Amino acid sequence: MxxxxxxxxxxxxxxxxxxxxPRSLIQLTVQTMSAPPQATSTLRLTLDAKETSQSEPKRRAPLVLGPDQPFLSTEVAASIxxxxxxxxxxNIPLRATVIASACAIVPRGELSNERAVDSDDQEPSVILIDPTPEEEQSADSLHVLAFAVTGYEPTTKDDSNVHE
Known part of the structure; x- marks a missing residue:
């Protein structure tokens, strides 16, 4: 925490x-209510409405359960x-708007069938945006990228791209 x-x-x-x-407290309470429980929220069904079997993704390390579970990179990006x-x-005044995104570098052989990637590409790894918990477990590296976006300066003449 x-x-x-x-x-x-x-x-x-x-x-x-x-x-x-001045002399004020700005306090944020950030609470994760739930993490994604599965690789995708879509069920694969056959034409007769039976669920198809999906192979279990390979894991390099066991998933830690309970309060000692580390934060997923997607949870950190969502918290930001x-x-x-x-x-x-x-209505807290900000110098810039902060946005964040999570990405993972995953070996091509560890990808789930739900991810559409270029099959002709010869690179051994793929960069995934917003990885699932299973993809984070099989990733070589995880990254959370946060950007402070600004462009409007109220003290200068109208040189920005902001128009009313």
Whole structure:
């Protein structure tokens, strides 16, 4: 929990305009209600409405259950995005809008059938955006990319791309 709180604090410390709220506390409560339980939310059915068998993805490490389970990279990215929306909804002035995305570098042989990738490509690994928990388990590396997007400067003349 403290690892995620430290990450969120470092991301938003430079973005929130704290001088607008002197001697005030800005507190975010970020809670993950559930993680994706399976690789896809779609069921594969035959024409007679029977479920087809799907092969279980290979795992390199056992999934940890309970409170010691590390955060998934998609959960961290979702927490950053949810925090940005919460701050905007609370009318907290921000220097920039922070957005995040998770990606994983997965060996081509570990991909599930649901992922459409170029079969002619000879690269041994594939970069996946928004990986599932199973894909994160088989990934060579995981990354959360957060970007602070700005473009409007109210003190300058209308040089930005923002138009009313």
């Amino acid at each position: 403290t690892a995620l709180a430290t990450e969120l604090q470092s991301v938003f410390k430079s973005v929130i305009l704290l001088h607008h709220h 995005n949810a925090s940005t929306l919460a701050l905007m909804d609370a």
